[in-house]
Amino acid sequence: MKPQYERVTMPDGCSVRVYHRQLAQIPFEWHHHPEYELTLTMNSRGRRFVGDHIAGYDGDDLVLVPPDMPHTWSSTERIDTDAPQVAVVVWFSGDWARRMADCCPEYAPLHKLLRRGAPGLSFGPTAAATMRARLQALLDASPRVRLAAVLDTLVELADADALPLASPSVHVNAGHGSRRPIPSGDALARQSTSSEAERLNRVLDLLDRRFNEPLRIAELCAVANLSERSLHRYFIQHVGESVGRYLGRLRIGYATRQLTDTGWPISVIAAKAGFPNLANFNRQFMATRGMTPSAWRRFFEMHGHTPQAAAGQPTLETRSPSLERARNRSKAS
Template identity: 75%
Template sequence: MKPQYERVTIPSGCSIRVYHRQLAQIPFEWHHHPEYELTLTMNSRGRRFIGDHIADYSGDDLVLVPPDMPHTWASTEPIDASAPQVAIVVWFGGDWARRMADCCPEFASLRTLLRRAAPGLRFSSEAATLMRARMAALLDQSPRVRLGAVLDVLVQLAEAQAEPLASPAAHKREARERGSAADVASHARASEAERLNRVLDLLDRRFHEPLRIAELCEVANLSERSLHRYFVRHVGESVGRYLNRLRIGYATRQLTDTRWPIALIATKAGFPNLANFNRQFLSARGITPGAYRRFFETHGHAPKNAAGTPQNLHTRPPSLERPVRRQRHKPSA
């Protein structure tokens, strides 16, 4: 069964992403992504699939999944039927964790954690209790508070007892596949994920420029139709909507971080027409750019009803919100 590639987006101004998932049943969604994933599953029973590892889980289940290892949970029932099943998910980049270890001796043990995590790790019930105790900070609206809680949890997990999950053959195979993918990243037959990442990198670097769809097709070595299909499948929205979100996000930051005139911000964000910028900003944020800036200057924070600000901890990244096609047959132990 081929795992679905998922793009996890780290919110602007954040080092990590936290997601508070609450639902009646955890569905089988076999997928992978280039970020590490730390997941605490609560009030749930079912089966856990990490690489070639398949096992039952119940209660507080704390697992660290390494980059690009296919994984999913699939629940059979809640422990308490009157409450939702819950997962606290933390996504973070390996490069970020290694930089923290390099620059701060206090976090040097993060390197140990990353090495141990190669096959995926299931932590002890004591470690799960530790993370549960940090839930309030992990779900705080302040990115700084969330980051502090995540770092505290990761450092303690570096020394915590844990069970390796995937077999050595499985995680070595994943490592070989990641290495092979890096070697052929510029090849015309690169995977969908590689093609998509080249397009996303171009958009992230040049969102403020007038971009033609032909340029994106060329960098991905795809037809316009295929590019649109890949983009919607993996990102969960069209190229145009994604590009517009980048531009509005940039403009939003400049409204609070600079004293630039709104017309200049619009131009720098990629909107040469001020009236169009005002319409697009109002549609995305529910408030005009001028009113947004005045509110921030008066209250010291963004309007709470401004869409997309701050990060919604209950919302998955766009590609992960996309419905995943159900499989008729799941792997069996």
Template identity: 75%
Template sequence: MKPQYERVTIPDGCSIRVYHRQLAQIPFEWHHHPEYELTLTMNSRGRRFVGDHIGAYSGDDLVLVPPDMPHTWASTEPLDPREPQVAIVVWFSGDWARRMADCCPEFAPLRTLLRRGAAGLKFAPEAATSMRARLDALLSESPRVRLGAVLEVLTSLAETAPEPLASPAVHTQGAKQTVAGRDAQKPPAAAASTPGGSASEAERLNRVLDLLDRRFHEPLRVAELCEAAHLSERSLHRYFVRHVGESVGRYLSRLRIGFATRQLTDTDWPIAVIATKAGFSNLANFNRQFLSARGMTPSAYRRFFETHGHAPKEDPSPTENLQTRPPSLERTPRRAGRVSG
């Protein structure tokens, strides 16, 4: 079974993403993504799948999964049936961790953690207990407090002696990798797979996202995106909605509105100039889309910032982000739309 590609988005104004998952049962969802993932599973018993590793877990289970390694947990029962099963998930990029190590000697151990984490790591119960003790900070409403807690957890873990999980070859052999000698242990849903089993699909999507991120201010045609991804228009929209959770047009609009919002607070450019630089050829269309996204017109937004010294509070709030899952693994995709602006 090919692992599904999950697109993890880091919230605006944040360096990492924390997700507080509470479920009656943790389902088997074989997937991968380009971010590192640190997961603390609590009040749960079942089986853990990381690359070609399959193992039982129970209680506080703390694991680091490297980029693009397929993984999932599948629970059989809660330890306390009166309480939900919980997973505290931290996603972060390797580039971010390496930059932190480069600029701050206090975080130099992060390099060690990334280097040792190539096969996936399971940490001792004491490390899981230590992370559990920081839950208040990890789930704080303040992104700054969450970031501090995550950095403390990661640097502490770098100084422990974790257990490698997957075979070293699993992370390097790509789509040709097979898992031998374990088929008898695997449920049908966990048939032999690879870290890059759906990497070509992910790479195609990332080419489109990169093009949108670089050229959002230009008039973009769907044909250009299809050419970059080597996909038909129908396949592009299907992949985009499945993995990003919204249509291409909606994603492009959010990029443009995000750029315009920053210019309203950081510059004194006229609103018409901002609209043009953000990729809106029509000022009325820009005003309408900005009002829909931000709840006020661009001029009202700028006045609010000038009066109060900060932007209006918007949804989703940092607290809501903690309990909002990346949409790419959800089974109810939204309808695809056209690139517009």
């Protein structure tokens, strides 16, 4: 059984992503992604799978999962049957955490947390209670408030009591295509999954760097060493949308930031975002953001913040499109 590759995207203007999940039952969704994941599971009882580690969990369960390690939770019951099961998930980049630790001595403990977190960590009840106490800030509407709460939590966890999860043979080559066991105890077919992720990441990196240029599909296929049909299939499966739609979101996201961060004319912003036709830019911006670029800028100037409800941004309750599509396919079959 191959773990599903999850494409975690950071909302515009955010360094980390927080996901607030509430549901009747936590399903088994064996997956991995290149970000660190800190998950607090509440009002839930079941089994937790991290690499080759399998254990029961109960109550407030706080776990740090390292990059590219397959993992999932699978619940068996709610502790309070009148309330939903809840998972508060924080995704963050290891590179980002290291930069924060390097430039700010207050966050130097992040280096220790990342070192300790290589096999995955299960924290004790005191650490879980500390994170639970910060839920209001972690789920705040303001990205700055959420970021401060995440940083404070991570720094405290650097020295918190925790048990390592996956065995050394599983995490020693994490992120480099190593093979990892799956919950059944059989060897996990990591090579093909790693190859898919690496190919897709090469395409995503090219799109992120050159989104404002006219890119041909043949160039993307060459970078991934895939046929056009395979590239389209990989993108839909792992990212949850087509190449064109993803590229359009990158361009609109860049333009949105320039509308609030600069005084450039809208025609200049459109050109720099990769839209040589201003009318086409206005149409796509309206379709994505729910208002024209000029109205967006006026709203920001009047209120001091962007109209988040119309921003088309993932909310705290929005899950990754790649996993959502995978779950829907599973239901259909």
